[in-house]
Amino acid sequence: MTVILPDFLKSNVLVVGDIMLDRYWYGSTNKISFESPVPVVEINNVIDIPGGAANVAMNIASLGGRVRLIGLVGVDDAAQRLKKRLTECKIKWNFISVDTHPTIMKLRVMSRNQQMIRLDFEKKFNNVNTDQLMNVIKVYLPQYKVLALSDYAKGTLDCVEEIIKIARFFKIPIIIDPKGVQFSKYKGATILTPNMSEFEAIVGFCSNEEIIIKRAKELMNEYDLLALLITRSDQGMTLLQRSLDPLYFSAQSKEVYDVTGAGDTVVGVLSAALSLGENLEKSCFLANAAAGSVVEKSGTSTVNVAEINNVVQKYEYTKIPTGIVDRGLLKYVVSVVRGRGEKIVMTNGVFDILHYGHISYLMDAKKLGHRLIVAVNSDKSTRRLKGKHRPINVLERRMFVLSALSMVDWVVSFDEDNPIQLILEISPDFLVKGGDYNVNNIVGGKEVLRQGGQVCVLKFQEDCSSSSIIDTMEINEIN
Template sequence: MMDRYWFGEVNRISPEAPVPIVRVERREERLGGAANVALNAVALGVDAGLMGVIGNDEAGDNINRLLEKSGIDSYLSCDPQISTIIKLRVIGRQQQLIRIDFEERPTEHVLQDKLNRFNTLLNAADVVIFSDYAKGSLVNVTTMISAAKSAGKIVLVDPKGSDFVRYAGATLLTPNKSELKQVIGEWFSEDELTEKAQKLRRDLDLQGLLLTRSEEGMTLYTEGEIVHVPAMAREVYDVSGAGDTVIATMAVMMANGLSMHEAVVIANRAGGIVVGKLGTATVSREELFPEQFVQG
């Protein structure tokens, strides 16, 4: 996805309707969706490649340009029958006033080509991340997870929707509260949440389930332990892309041999940093591990 930001001043209300008039003064384009996950990964010092679908248009060209500039290997499939997904945010006085989405679902032929390319590239990867935004690019996710698992890869999934069965066999699932409620229903106590979360984890044959809980922090459910990490005490400016930062940080830490428990503590720190930034953003190694970069 292409994340576009239009920044401007708001000085009056429109005479046509009770809405603010934004005089656009600055425009920015940023990598969004799974591209933001890849960007967060490379910001932490690893190599990353990106698969997905774009259109044969200016936004798709710009995504490839930004990927190249960021050092991310592009394995994007071009579907000439659709337009590249764009999320346009209008910002006035440092507040998001409206978001406008442009999106179409990829065609079946392009998705089959994408699956074939995935199987070709799989052996070169240590970790595979599936970022599901319910835009139609992951219709083959069950087959992909099975292939990655058979190849001995660490598989992380940021899920979407009410059908988590298609993510069965992944190493780690990272739903937020609203996503988990769609699958297991409401809970009225921590014990009930634990029981339902652990049942889901076992039913889906997951090694871990990481529930991101906004101001309540994160909870990791595994066979051997339950780990709760409180949220960092800091001002929240923008939660856009925070889940991307968390799953990317988990992947990088696990690829470097850390346990899920150890990785969650660091991912929670990364999430706490990125919500203090506007829009989809990344966290650098210097921000995450400042003690390693102290000048003596």
């Protein structure tokens, strides 16, 4: 599948959070100090890079997007260097200067492609008057499509509840990279992006996927969250939503070189994509691809559109089964392909004697999306529906023939009189029936519409039906 990237030049994000300067001292190491058994690093290069919330903004700007950064800094050289670098990258900024605190800076000493030591220069912005910060946010927030909050627990977002309240008033999605063990302060946000350690710090150790899903949904319900995107290192990412099955995105990096700032990249790309109206599944897919690229770089880094596109087009899809599946496997494979941004089409029927009308109808159905599911009445279900002499072909044969069709991805059976429960489990993007059905009378139609899907009625060949073929055969036998 070829994935078309959105026009990131039109993305529009406001970033608020803990602003930092990431300073790198690069040098050579050839001897041990006589003073203490530690290496001596002869520094030959110094690089300053915006970090924390500023790195989120840098990632959006690297895509060509429109972005503004708001946060707290000190009155010092580090703040001036940040302003200069952000301006060079066409990032608009509003810094609230606090003369009692230094700008947060992390100094890393690098040699031979290794981090020797990190030194942190910081004083948390706790108990700082945030009135000016809130006033600036109120002025600029309505001008942006998405609000990204980068929380490193340095004090800038001590007023996060008030910020969320304002964003919800303006109906602006709120993406938060959280920190700490008090997620209650994020109540009402749209999406949180914790890593697995942060997630387990809140909900407790999770020994398997079922526990992760259960506790994630409890967390979302408790704090009124739309979704959780859990970053899981070499296991990729998992998107969990309250009313839908989880989506899994496999890790895309060939080699993990440095994870510094990878979370910033995820939030930046996710926010940029959502600001363009992309759905949550595709936005997470793009963020995962971006993370796969940035961890292959050294230090605090960003990604550009070409790098994301390179990962996306070479995306290593987990090989998934097609053909005849049971319900459990179907739910899993649907989750996987949804994670790639693919649309699911679903139809159902007896499909007793496959004919031209069926083939034509299924071909048209497949054109609506990327994947086609055909749900087939079991033999018992068919007898209740069509009478004791049906089906002509037993379930195994009907499913085998359907699975051999090139346009059909998965064939699944159901024993109930109708597939409403299966439809609810899959939540297709398109629910399709053929013939003269009224949309309001299609089983599962209202439920699919309620979940944001579409219900379609396709033309069916009037002179083709299994029943008419059977009737013709019976007449010919009599004659």
